[in-house]
Amino acid sequence: MAPPYGAVQIPSNRVTPQPSAPSSRSSSISRGLSGPSRRASSEFRGDLGSPSPFSQTSALAIPRSTTEQAQLFDLPPSEYAAIINQLQNQAHDILQSMAHMRESSERMGARIDTLELEIADLKEGRGDGERGHKAIISINDHPAMKSTVHAMTWALLGIDDKDWDTLAQRRPLENGQAYIQDPQDANVRIWYPRWASPMNEPMNRQFIQAVSTQVYDNEKRTREADTDGSGVHMPDKSFDLEKIKYVAKEYITQLAKRWKEAQSEDGRAKRAQTNAAQTNQSRRTTKTKQRRRIANLLQKTHSFEGACTMVMTDYASSPVDVSEQEISEDSKRRRREQGCAQNGHMVIGRKWRRKKYVKFLRFLDKLLQLEAECKLSSLPEVARALKATDEPEDMTDSERPAKRRKKESGAPGVKELVKEPKKPRRQAKTTFQAHKSKANTRAPVAKKGMPVYHGMVSQTWLAEYQAEGHTLELQDDPAWWRSWNPEARNFDPGDLKLLDELTDSDNEVRDGSIPLAAASEVTQMIGV
Numbered sequence: 362m363a364p365p366y367g368a369v370q371i372p373s374n375r376v377t378p379q380p381s382a383p384s385s386r387s388s389s390i391s392r393g394l395s396g397p398s399r400r401a402s403s404e405f406r407g408d409l410g411s412p413s414p415f416s417q418t419s420a421l422a423i424p425r426s427t428t429e430q431a432q433l434f435d436l437p438p439s440e441y442a443a444i445i446n447q448l449q450n451q452a453h454d455i456l457q458s459m460a461h462m463r464e465s466s467e468r469m470g471a472r473i474d475t476l477e478l479e480i481a482d483l484k485e486g487r488g489d490g491e492r493g494h495k496a497i498i499s500i501n502d503h504p505a506m507k508s509t510v511h512a513m514t515w516a517l518l519g520i521d522d523k524d525w526d527t528l529a530q531r532r533p534l535e536n537g538q539a540y541i542q543d544p545q546d547a548n549v550r551i552w553y554p555r556w557a558s559p560m561n562e563p564m565n566r567q568f569i570q571a572v573s574t575q576v577y578d579n580e581k582r583t584r585e586a587d588t589d590g591s592g593v594h595m596p597d598k599s600f601d602l603e604k605i606k607y608v609a610k611e612y613i614t615q616l617a618k619r620w621k622e623a624q625s626e627d628g629r630a631k632r633a634q635t636n637a638a639q640t641n642q643s644r645r646t647t648k649t650k651q652r653r654r655i656a657n658l659l660q661k662t663h664s665f666e667g668a669c670t671m672v673m674t675d676y677a678s679s680p681v682d683v684s685e686q687e688i689s690e691d692s693k694r695r696r697r698e699q700g701c702a703q704n705g706h707m708v709i710g711r712k713w714r715r716k717k718y719v720k721f722l723r724f725l726d727k728l729l730q731l732e733a734e735c736k737l738s739s740l741p742e743v744a745r746a747l748k749a750t751d752e753p754e755d756m757t758d759s760e761r762p763a764k765r766r767k768k769e770s771g772a773p774g775v776k777e778l779v780k781e782p783k784k785p786r787r788q789a790k791t792t793f794q795a796h797k798s799k800a801n802t803r804a805p806v807a808k809k810g811m812p813v814y815h816g817m818v819s820q821t822w823l824a825e826y827q828a829e830g831h832t833l834e835l836q837d838d839p840a841w842w843r844s845w846n847p848e849a850r851n852f853d854p855g856d857l858k859l860l861d862e863l864t865d866s867d868n869e870v871r872d873g874s875i876p877l878a879a880a881s882e883v884t885q886m887i888g889v
Contacts, residue, residue: 498604500611506576506599510608513576514616517568519543519551528616529623531556539564540571556620560610569613573606641680641706649674652725655732667839671721673811676714679801680706680792692795699855701793708792712800713826716863718817723856724847794859807834816842821864 436444500507515522518531534541534553543549554568583594599605622628652672659665683692683706696705710719804826807813816838826833849857 498607500608503595503599503604503608505595506605507608509576509580509595510572510605511612513579514572514609514612517550517552517572517575518554525619525623528620531620533564539567554613554617556617560614560617565613569606569610572609572613573602576605576609577602637682641682644680644706645677646674649677651729652722655725655728659728665839665841667812667814670812671718671814671817672725675811676711676805676817677722678708678710678794680708683707692793695796696793698858699790699793701790705791705793707795709795710797710800711805712797712802713805713818713822715817715819716860719863720847720852720860721845723852723860727852727856730853797862804831804833812836814838814842 512522515524518528520527520531531553533555539554540550540552543551550571552568552571554565555562558565560566560569577600580595580600583592584600586592587594594600619632622632649672653669656665656668656672660668685703688696688707692707696703696707805813805818813833813835814837815835818833818835823833852860
């Protein structure tokens, strides 16, 4: 008999399920769907050697036999929902496994790069302590190549040199590409590195390669075009692709660090502190270089042997930024008395320095001042201005009228008023000396090429330092040091006042005097 209209024709080989079986059969099917996937997920560790989640034991347990297929027809909707949920969980597990495999692949790529370096080291006979270029290249030994690499890095980023604000806003491209074509020049690529990723990430390696290759190719073309050898190019020792690549990687790593710092408030605050510290250190270095140049002149012209070795950056005072809200009234008074601008920096001395050594540093500063005045007065327009009559001190530059004098014009017997240039006024000082109570207590460190002489160190401080169980290697003073005692007229009144604040319990020898050279002699020394 034919089945009624709309009924489903059941195949003859179908087994009719029993009424009491659905729950147990559906449970077994659900367990078959969920069990293997969970085992595979727990077994997988993200390493290439771990069991794969795609093995037959972890495959989806889709019913294959006729009996299992027939049982699906009798499942209630809740069981179908459970099966769908299990399938979704397995899909999620598969995606996680793929992510782990991708990370493992990237780690393997990084390991391959390391192995390539190790192989190169073995071929060139370098040991473990000389691996890579870190042991065979000092970046500061290649200043021309260094500056070229830095400029090329910013150029390929399409950002003005050291525009940190724009760099902080740069994000990787959404389409996953490493660069875009410059809209104004199709031959130029603007790169978008992944600053948050390691430098061995593929896109970052591409950028490093692009910078180093571009610098190398440009230098090569410059050398090929320079047939007579008169062109300007980097030294031969710097013209090496691997060295250029190393410098590029180091600099791009620094840019990535700056980018990461700019992404958080704490990072920006830390960067501001670092910049302030670097600026102050640069001030110390610049001041020391200026003093050493004058000390070298004294060493050559006045037999001040060893004068240069007494002037080191580590021995100099430390400039620090002071907030107007936090500065004490005493410091404000000192700043005002020393003629320093309101936004000037406070300079903190060293507790170990002997008064005579501080006097020597001030002596060099006075010579620097005379040198600047000699060079300034040699200019014709300044010389004319220095001859002008001084105006009252209570007048400001904006209120002080320009000097006028009568001068013959082109017509005979006709005189006209001509403005004279203003007399230059001394600029306000940018630093002021802090009180000795704020002096830094750190001891000097004797290094090769940086000797510490007996005459530089306060004997009172040294006795206290040694009483604490410390030792300090000191050298004998130069021959000229014991008799060196410049007269008071060789210092500015402000310097004399600061020197009077320092105690002198070291019984300094005062049986000699080497007066400061006159301005004319300083002029001859510096060749003005």
